[in-house]
Amino acid sequence: MKKVGIIGVGEYLPKKILTNADLEKMVDTSDEWITTRTGIKERRIASSQEATSDLATNAAKEALKDARLKPQDLDLIIIATITPDMQFPSTACLVQANLGAKNAVCFDISAACAGFVYAIIVAQQFIARGTYKNALVVGTEVLSSITDWEDRSTCVLFGDGAGAAVLSEVKSGGILSTYFGSDGSMANLLMMPAGGSRNPTTHKTIDKRLHYIKMEGNEIFKSAVKIMVDTAQIALKQAGLKCSDVDLVIPHQANVRIIMAMAKRLGLPSDRVFLNIEKYGNMSSASTATALCEAVKVGRIKKGDIILLDAFGAGLVWGACLIKW
Ligand SMILES: CC(C)(COP(=O)(O)OP(=O)(O)OC[C@H]1O[C@@H](n2cnc3c(N)ncnc32)[C@H](O)[C@@H]1OP(=O)(O)O)[C@@H](O)C(=O)NCCC(=O)NCCS
Structure with missing residues (x-):
């Protein structure tokens, strides 16, 4: 078995910030309640032009740069999301096309908030066994698209963003x-x-x-x-x-x-x-x-x-x- 580690990381957060003060104008809530009950002060909201694959692509580009790899070097792309661009095809295939990662096998994982950890664990298996060399895993969500902005018990909690990691064989350390x-x-x-x-x-x-x-x-x-x-x-x-x-x-x-x-x-x-x-x-x-x-x-x-x-x-x-x- 080969040692597997994370050799690059990246992230993308949409520009728009929705503060607790903004939410006070939308539902019956307060900055005080949200802060003391959850620790949240603000969250990011994707623009109408940004889908989950767009956030993922931006995070992936940063992670690839950090890993000093090209999109063609990727053998595997796993996207962890519960807010895919659409039911099918997989968001991973859309990200593959955006990146030009033509050599990668691509699929999504549905494991909600544990999705990024699940994706790392799955990618690790392929690299440890020598099946693949380089894998991209991305946790990416546009939760604002499935948030009920009239339900104060949930709408104050969620936000949009993406984080990516490139996994590869490492000489020491790793998972x-x-x-x-x-x-x-x-x-x-x-x-x-x-x-x-x-x-x-x-x-x-x-x-x-x-x-x-x-x-x-x-x-x-x-x-x-x-x-x-x-x-x-x-x-x-x-x-x-x-x-x-x-x-x-x-x-x-x-x-x-x-x-x-x-x-x-x-x-x-x-x-x-x-x-x-x-x-x-x-x-x-x-x-x-x-x-x-x-x-x-x-x-x-x-x-x-x-x-x-x-x-x-x-x-x-x-x-x-x-x-x-
Ligand atoms: C959702 C959560 C923040 C609610 O906090 P809580 O301390 O459990 O609060 P409760 O649900 O008991 O509600 C307490 C009161 O606040 C009210 N309330 C709920 N949302 C509110 C809001 N946004 N603003 C003001 N009051 C609110 C409730 O109506 C309730 O009022 P009541 O006592 O008059 O009935 C908390 O339960 C939580 O974080 N749960 C875990 C959720 C989670 O992890 N989800 C993701 C899994 S990955």
């Missing part, structure tokens, strides 16, 4: 361990009920606002902390490491209270937890992806550091990836 899991018995807690084969789009489904995110936030909150803690501990155990060995945790950015409760239970000081939720809200698969990219850019990750990616999301699904940078 030390991975762990992922799923529990479909809790699928009802977070979903978009219509627009698929269960409830195809009709006037009725639109009138009932079923093409928007529906979430039982409280119920998810109860499971989230335990899931993130257990996931981290399993990945650490597999690598023979302890929490104290971790230099930086890159958690999924759903709620700052979930993240801090997780850190407390793991015995991690807050300065070893990377946050970007304040600026972007919950961007599903793009949250861990952009957080990883930003942690690298601002120098919070140095060569030799032990990094833990830890995510959970609709499904429910969860996943962790321990990396020596």
Whole structure:
């Protein structure tokens, strides 16, 4: 088995900023409520010209440049998204065409907020076995397209963005361990009920606002902390490491209270937890992806550091990836 590492990262955030003050004018909410309950101050919103593949393409270009690779060097493109440009073809194929990555095999992964971690784990298998040399994975979402802007319990939480990573064989370090899991018995807690084969789009489904995110936030909150803690501990155990060995945790950015409760239970000081939720809200698969990219850019990750990616999301699904940078 070959060692697999991340050799380049990139991100793209749409220009438009929607602040909590803006939301106060749209629904019955307040900056105080959103800030204290979630940690979010503002989020980005894609323009009407920008689809999920456009965000992904921009993030991918930055990651390829960082990795010093050309699009033709890619053997595999995996896009993690729950907001594809359309039901088919895959967003990965659209990104392939945008990049001119004509040698790549392309497909999407639907694993909601854990999608970026899932995509890394899948890409790692191909590179470790020597099937492929270079893989691009992107977490990319235009959640604003499925957000009910009349539902204050969800619309304050989500945002748009994309983060990308290029994986390749590395001489030292790289991915030390991975762990992922799923529990479909809790699928009802977070979903978009219509627009698929269960409830195809009709006037009725639109009138009932079923093409928007529906979430039982409280119920998810109860499971989230335990899931993130257990996931981290399993990945650490597999690598023979302890929490104290971790230099930086890159958690999924759903709620700052979930993240801090997780850190407390793991015995991690807050300065070893990377946050970007304040600026972007919950961007599903793009949250861990952009957080990883930003942690690298601002120098919070140095060569030799032990990094833990830890995510959970609709499904429910969860996943962790321990990396020596
Ligand atoms: C959604 C979430 C922020 C709500 O926070 P909470 O502290 O659980 O709040 P509750 O849902 O209990 O609501 C408390 C009150 O605030 C109200 N409220 C909900 N949204 C509000 C908003 N945007 N502004 C003001 N008040 C709001 C509720 O109506 C409720 O009022 P009531 O007590 O009069 O009924 C929180 O449950 C959460 O983050 N859950 C996890 C969600 C998640 O991780 N999703 C993504 C998975 S990847």
